[in-house]
Amino acid sequence: KLxxxxxxxxxxxxxxxxxxxxxxxxxxxIFSLLWSAMSVETIEGFQCSPYPEVDHFVLSLVNKDGIKxxxxxxxxxxxEELLVYDICKYRWCENIGRAHKSNNIMILVDLKNEVWYQKxxxxxxxxxxxxxxxxxxxxxxxxxxxxxxxxxxTTDEADETRSNETQNPHKP
Numbered sequence: 001k002l003x004x005x006x007x008x009x010x011x012x013x014x015x016x017x018x019x020x021x022x023x024x025x026x027x028x029x030i031f032s033l034l035w036s037a038m039s040v041e042t043i044e045g046f047q048c049s050p051y052p053e054v055d056h057f058v059l060s061l062v063n064k065d066g067i068k069x070x071x072x073x074x075x076x077x078x079x080e081e082l083l084v085y086d087i088c089k090y091r092w093c094e095n096i097g098r099a100h101k102s103n104n105i106m107i108l109v110d111l112k113n114e115v116w117y118q119k120x121x122x123x124x125x126x127x128x129x130x131x132x133x134x135x136x137x138x139x140x141x142x143x144x145x146x147x148x149x150x151x152x153x154t155t156d157e158a159d160e161t162r163s164n165e166t167q168n169p170h171k172p
Contacts, residue, residue, distance in 0.1 A: 062090035
């Protein structure tokens with residue numbers, strides 16, 4: 001766990017440095033570089049992934065019609081740029097058109113193709129190799145949108161710093 005915290009901090013610093021240098025690398029590519037150096041192709045966690053905007057979107061899918069679903073666990077697969085969410089307390093299956101009696105579902109988010117789809121833990125759905133139709137991710141969840149938003153925030157922050165330095169050149 002300590003290695004993960006260290007790598008996330010390194011990732012944030014690296015991402016900021018690369019972005020401020022106007023190098024257009026995505027988080028995924030940076031993750032891939034860091035983790036491939038360690039020969040790791042997946043990372044996992046509970047509740048919150050490295051993509052809070054995607055987490056929020058997934059929660060919006062499983063919190064509806066009076067049902068309060070949640071994220072039990074997530075796995076990120078670097079080569080495929082695939083984020084797999086194991087969902088708890090939400091069992092609606094598109095394949096059978098109703099909720100499973102005892103098995104939960106998975107929401108898979110393909111960051112490369114900017115789509116999401118559902119799969120199931122149910123043995124019957126697995127045997128049929130069921131996968132729902134692919135649905136587009138909302139724009140605010142897509143990586144290019146997030147980078148644009150981050151760039152605007154970083155630019156605004158830099159402008160504010162320059163403005164403060166101009167107004168108060170002798171204040172630390």
